[in-house]
Amino acid sequence: MAYSEKVIDHYQNPRNVGSFGASSDVKERKDVGVGIVGAPECGDVMQLQIRVGDDGLIEDAKFKCFGCGSAIASSSLATEWIKGKSVDEALEIKNTRIVEELSLPPVKIHCSVLAEDSIRTAIEDYKRKNGELDESDHTHAH
Amino acid sequence: MNLPIYMDNASTTRTDPRVVEAMLPFFTETYGNSASRNHAFGWAAEAGVDRAREQAASLIGAGPKEIVWTSGATESNNLAIKGAAQMYAKAPMGEQGRGHIITCIIEHKAVLDPCKRLEREGFDVTYLEPGSDGIVTADLVRAAMRDDTILVTIMWANNEIGTINDIPSIGAVCREHGAVFHTDATQWVGKMPTDVERDNVDLMSWSGHKIYGPGGVGALYVRRRRPRVRLQAQIDGGGHERGMRSGTLNVPGIVGFGAACEICENEMESERERLLALRLKLENGLKGLMDVVEVNGHAERRLPHLTNISFGFVEGESLMMGIKDIACSSGSACTSASLEPSYVLKGLGLGDELAHSSLRLSLGRWSTEEEVDFAIKSIHEAVEHLRALSPLYDLHNEGIDITKIEWQSH
Ligand SMILES: Cc1ncc(COP(=O)(O)O)c(C=O)c1O
Ligand code: FES
Numbered sequence: 001m002a003y004s005e006k007v008i009d010h011y012q013n014p015r016n017v018g019s020f021g022a023s024s025d026v027k028e029r030k031d032v033g034v035g036i037v038g039a040p041e042c043g044d045v046m047q048l049q050i051r052v053g054d055d056g057l058i059e060d061a062k063f064k065c066f067g068c069g070s071a072i073a074s075s076s077l078a079t080e081w082i083k084g085k086s087v088d089e090a091l092e093i094k095n096t097r098i099v100e101e102l103s104l105p106p107v108k109i110h111c112s113v114l115a116e117d118s119i120r121t122a123i124e125d126y127k128r129k130n131g132e133l134d135e136s137d138h139t140h141a142h
Numbered sequence: 143m144n145l146p147i148y149m150d151n152a153s154t155t156r157t158d159p160r161v162v163e164a165m166l167p168f169f170t171e172t173y174g175n176s177a178s179r180n181h182a183f184g185w186a187a188e189a190g191v192d193r194a195r196e197q198a199a200s201l202i203g204a205g206p207k208e209i210v211w212t213s214g215a216t217e218s219n220n221l222a223i224k225g226a227a228q229m230y231a232k233a234p235m236g237e238q239g240r241g242h243i244i245t246c247i248i249e250h251k252a253v254l255d256p257c258k259r260l261e262r263e264g265f266d267v268t269y270l271e272p273g274s275d276g277i278v279t280a281d282l283v284r285a286a287m288r289d290d291t292i293l294v295t296i297m298w299a300n301n302e303i304g305t306i307n308d309i310p311s312i313g314a315v316c317r318e319h320g321a322v323f324h325t326d327a328t329q330w331v332g333k334m335p336t337d338v339e340r341d342n343v344d345l346m347s348w349s350g351h352k353i354y355g356p357g358g359v360g361a362l363y364v365r366r367r368r369p370r371v372r373l374q375a376q377i378d379g380g381g382h383e384r385g386m387r388s389g390t391l392n393v394p395g396i397v398g399f400g401a402a403c404e405i406c407e408n409e410m411e412s413e414r415e416r417l418l419a420l421r422l423k424l425e426n427g428l429k430g431l432m433d434v435v436e437v438n439g440h441a442e443r444r445l446p447h448l449t450n451i452s453f454g455f456v457e458g459e460s461l462m463m464g465i466k467d468i469a470c471s472s473g474s475a476c477t478s479a480s481l482e483p484s485y486v487l488k489g490l491g492l493g494d495e496l497a498h499s500s501l502r503l504s505l506g507r508w509s510t511e512e513e514v515d516f517a518i519k520s521i522h523e524a525v526e527h528l529r530a531l532s533p534l535y536d537l538h539n540e541g542i543d544i545t546k547i548e549w550q551s552h
Contacts, residue, residue, distance in 0.1 A: 011460070023536075042481045064532060067457050069460045071476075
């Protein structure tokens with residue numbers, strides 16, 4: 001399969017790779033939300049961490065990904081898009097926009113879903129740590 | 143060195159220019175139908191086919207009359223498996239209990255799918271599970287034998303991991319039990335010494351395009367003596383190939399197949415040694431540079447030119463993206479349209495991670511040391527790049543066993 005130039009660019013120069021510390025440390029930090037999701041379709045794993053400022057804006061985001069090139073590109077792009085947004089704005093990002101931006105073929109749509117899910121899971125984690133999560137927020141789309 | 147380099151010879155091989163040269167006159171000069179018995183064009187074509195039959199037979203220690211031409215290993219397997227099952231069936235079509243067949247879960251689909259069809263048509267099939275080293279032993283086959291076992295089909299060498307089964311011993315078990323023994327030797331013949339008499343084989347498939355010959359042509363060895371094996375034809379028509387496979391012969395293709403067999407026979411010894419040295423260099427080079435690099439399948443019982451390696455914590459498709467100058471394949475789910483990881487690697491019972499992180503690299507007649515050095519360097523760089531991105535590598539470095547984690551999935 002041929003990859004789009006944008007996928008190749010994110011693969012070669014992934015943005016915002018990393019984490020805000022070892023998994024045991026970030027677990028305790030209230031300003032950090034962690035989302036680790038696995039794709040049931042192919043068994044790949046994506047980890048997204050957000051650091052949220054006092055003003056409720058996402059100051060920084062970091063990702064790690066064990067997955068195909070499209071999954072790496074989707075998560076790299078997701079970190080770019082959510083930085084500077086409020087957590088609620090970030091929740092608006094849908095996988096279809098990622099698919100469009102990266103020109104992903106149909107078999108790779110689930111890789112973008114993984115990115116959308118990792119954003120939501122990271123935000124839920126942040127909200128839970130800060131006592132902001134009530135059950136109605138715990139949506140499971142698709 | 144020209145890029146990209148080709149390390150996917152288990153998929154198909156470059157046609158040897160000497161083979162192409164042998165074929166060419168049969169397109170434009172000696173273009174008769176080998177079944178035309180009454181003119182010079184037909185005789186010349188038939189002479190080409192006969193010579194190829196001798197070359198093919200010589201490579202495997204058979205007689206020329208024991209070679210049936212087909213369109214490739216897929217067809218040879220279909221003819222052998224369905225043809226033998228139907229010929230030796232213990233009950234007619236439409237009834238159950240028509241006989242028992244033994245095969246293995248990591249066979250090629252061109253063996254598994256014919257077996258599945260026969261299952262639907264009233265035959266019983268046992269699918270053996272190999273050990274975690276990928277080997278099907280004669281003991282496994284013996285333990286599965288039943289009074290009504292009519293056919294055993296076990297591949298000689300596996301196309302994904304290159305492991306080699308003990309075909310002579312499996313063949314001996316089949317003889318003891320009076321079952322017909324077929325082996326899919328597509329990855330074996332032409333690379334390794336073969337003698338159907340010594341090795342107790344009754345039916346054997348192989349293909350032109352895996353031995354530096356043309357695609358779309360294959361052969362089935364069908365034993366004629368001690369015991370004579372009979373097959374029900376799968377393609378009916380003009381009665382070619384002693385009625386076992388009708389259809390005007392692909393004369394240039396068959397001539398090329400024969401030429402390819404002869405070159406393999408003459409050059410096998412030196413080629414084997416050269417390729418083994420290159421493969422060991424490749425495997426040791428990669429293992430020396432990185433941790434958690436595993437060669438899949440039995441360590442010694444394997445083809446000289448093929449290796450299947452898992453690079454822990456790195457997904458195969460993204461790895462291939464990082465080594466775009468190397469043509470190879472991966473068992474990762476992400477590379478397949480069905481999003482299923484390789485059933486062969488899964489069949490070793492070692493968990494999905496293995497398949498997920500695997501690359502199959504298969505060397506060939508024109509592989510060079512320079513290419514191997516290039517491959518080691520590129521793969522190393524790509525693995526390092528991806529491990530820096532891998533959440534699993536972090537967990538591994540934190541001492542967490544990733545096989546024990548249950549991921550939150552949506
Ligand atoms: C073990 C094995 N059997 C059968 C086949 C099918 O061969 P062909 O493509 O010539 O039909 C292959 C090649 O893909 C193979 O590796
Ligand atoms: S994450 Fe596996 S196919 Fe993309």
